[in-house]
Amino acid sequence: MDSTADNPSGRRLAALSLAALGIVFGDIGTSPLYALRECFHGEYGIAVTPANVLGVLSLIFWALLLIVTIKYLLFILRADSHGEGGVLVLTSLVKAGGADRSAVGRTLVALGLFAACLLYGDGMITPAISVLSAVEGLGHIEPAFQPHIISVTLAILTGLFLIQKHGTARVGTLFGPVILVWMIALAGLGLSQILRTPQVIKAFSPWYGLAFLLDNRLHGFVVLGAVFLVATGAEAVYADMGHFGRRPIRLTWFGLVLPCLVLNYFGQGAHLLNHPADAYHPFYAIVPSWALIPMVALATMATIIASQAVITGAFSLTSQAIQLGYLPRLRVRHTSVSHRGQIYVAPVNWLLMACTIGLVFGFQSSSKLAAAYGVAVTATMLITTTLFFVILRQHWRWSLAAAATLTSLFFAVDLSFFAANMTKIFHGAWFPLAVGLTFFTVMITWRRGSEILAVKSRKLTSSVNDFLARIGEERPERIKGQAFFLTRSRDIVPVALLQNLRHNRILHAEVFLLHIRTEEVPRVPNFEKIEVERLGSGIxxxxxxxxxMEQPDIDIIFSLCKGQGLDVDLDRASFFLGREKLTVGENPAMGRWRSNLFLFLSRNAMDAVGFFRIPSDKVIEVGARLEL
Structure with missing residues (x-):
């Protein structure tokens, strides 16, 4: 499980660490803009007393230590598949272990899929709350700017989504340096306040956090929902592992990000000990007046970078779901030849844009948006811990006692934060759950509908062996050329081939049954990609x-086939594709509304020609009528 693929060092390690700083830690690195403020000034803000300040700081420190450092950096990052990470990868590992053969296993796989869907809600809220919290600094520079904060935020977000189709490879080189300057600024601001009020370092003791919860009881528990905001980027750390590797991510976290974040949070706390009235925005309160303008500009750039990472993550998640058969084919455009993760999915981009702008309009302030933030992420973390327990038992062969002891610690922390965030369900926290449930419904409907269609299609076709026997008996007329037939199963003859033979009563001299399948691994090595089997009778x-995580491409397939000695030529080839005309029957297997949803998705899906990049002038479509 623990991949040993790449251990960079020297300049390569430094370059990867700088790149990881910009992409991986953008989200968690901008949390100081609003996290501590929400503990004392948000919907459930608590009184700014020395005991409460030290207690909240203690909870923040131990949340960063237990969730990000121990759970994700030390353990979850080891659960990779060929160096790739993320909740879908974790789910694929559970399936690979055979867990999905039982009812409990299928539930686990469904939970993993739901956790992935929740990340779409995160992808809508993160840009809204991050950019809005940064732009709110304009009100500290000049109160007259206050009425224009929303319009400036909307302009920035609109521009961010509009540039997605052009890719971010060029400006991406600035991400690392900008976040590096941001981290140094965080540390410098925090350290200056700690030196003035050094007693704040007592908050490193966990007893202050425990005393805070005991003294404030229910109110203190509710504040945990705001404390969790410091760890909202932890899932991105795991999801982006494949781009950089474990070593650069760990080095960046321990060597820079964690110390800078802790210094800033403690610096904000030190300022609140002396100036409780500044709880409405403690981050900008510790910025000297002469540095406010450059700090607002730097914060805005940092939040744009954090938002970009989340948007790119939503694109990647969509691409993975398409390949795994959970979403219909959509056009996935690669915007960079050198950055494999730089892709663009137009429908997802416009949906994220509409929802993000709607959130800014609806909530009007980052403080109110914070009430909607956290539930989706804590739910994802709970599911990650559940799946990780299965990985410990199935793949790492840990004993039940050892696996239960470790994951019980993670469960206790995750469940506490999840329960605290659930108190915000009627204050906007329902939104990311609704988004996740909507995407989950779409995904399982598409998967189930595709399975039903596959069963219906088999009734119209025959096995490869039966077809070969028929060819031997009937000996149809053969014509020159190469005919390629795409098939859903390697052992079934596609309907398009049978229909062509039935109506035209001819076969090409060379017939190729092409089955393109997606494996439950992120990437398949080229030498394992193609399997060629000559069946006889020119077939x-x-x-x-x-x-x-790969994009099937007909040019790649042809190139690899030639490497195996197969004489295929795109100029001589014709592609016969089946096109089903779908209708909803009297008693559809999925129910009428889900069948109609599948029908809608199918009609708006990208066809195989564009998805597999097959030259359109080489395609012949053969229709068949199927009933759901």
Whole structure:
């Protein structure tokens, strides 16, 4: 499980660490803008007393230590698949272990899929709250700017989504340096306040956090929902592991991000000990007046970078879901030849844009948005811990006692934060849950509908062996050329081939049954991608395997086939594709509303020609009528 693929050092390690700083830690690195403020000035803000300040700081420190450092950096990051991470990867590992063969296993896989869907809600809220909290600094520079904060935020967010189709590879080189300057600024601001009020370092003791919860009881527990905001970027750390590797991520966290964040949070706390009235925005309160303008500008750039990382993550998640068969084919455009993670999915981009702008309009302030933030992330973390327990038992062969002891610690922390965030369910926290449930419904409907269609299609076709026997008996007329037929299963003859033979009563001299399948691994090595089997009678079967983070491409398939000695030529080839005309029957297997949803998705899906990049002038479509 623990991949040993790459251990960079020297300049490569430094370059990867700087890049990881910009992409991986952008979200968690901008939390100081609003996290501590919400503990004392948000919907459930608590009184600014020395005991409460030290207690909240203690909870913040131990949340960063237990959730990000111990759970994710030391343990979860080891649960990789060929160096890739993320909740979908974790789910694929559970499936690979055979867990999905039981009812409990299928539930676990469904939970993993739901956790991935919740990240869409996070992708809508993060840009809104991050950019809005940064722009709110304009009100500290000049109160006259206050009425224009929303319009400035909307302009920035609109521009951010509009540039997505052009890619961010060029400006991406600035992400690391900008976040580096941001981290240094965080540390400098915090350290200056700590030196003035050094007693704040007592908050490193966990007893202050425990005393805070005991003294404030229910109110203190509710404040945990705001404390959790310091760890909202932890899932991104795991999801982006494949781009940089564990070593650069860990080095960046321990060597820079964690110390800078802790210094800033403690610096804000030190200022509140002396100036309780500044709880309405403690971050900007510790910025000297002469530095307010450059700090607002720097904060805005940092939040844009954090938002970009989340948006790119939503694109990547969509691409993975398409390859795994949970979403219909959508056009996935690669915007960079050198950055494999730089992709663009137009429908997702416009949906994120509409919802993000709607959130800014609806909530009007980052403080109110914070009430909607956290539930989706804590739910995802709970599910991650559940799946990780299965990984410990199935893949790492830990004893039940050892696995239960470790994950019980994680469960206790995750469940506490989840329960605290659930108190905000009627203050906006329902939104990311609704988004996640909507995407989950779409995904399981598409997957189930595709399975039903596959069963219906089999009734119209035959097995490869039966077809070969029929060809041997009937000996149809053969014509020159190469005919490629895409098939859903390697052992089934596609309907398009049978229909062509039935109506035209001819076969090409060379017939290729092409089955393109997505494996439950992120990437398949080139030497394992293609399996060629000559079946006789001029018929050849090609099985092309791709990982769920790869884009199948007909040019790649042809190139790899030639490497195996197969004489295929795109100029001589014709592609016969089946096109189903779908209707909803009297008693649809999925129910009428889900069947109609599948029908809508199918009609708006990208066809195989564009998805697999097949030259359109080489395609012949053969229709068939199927009833859901």
């Amino acid at each position: 050849c079967r090609i099985v092309a395997r791709f990982g769920f």
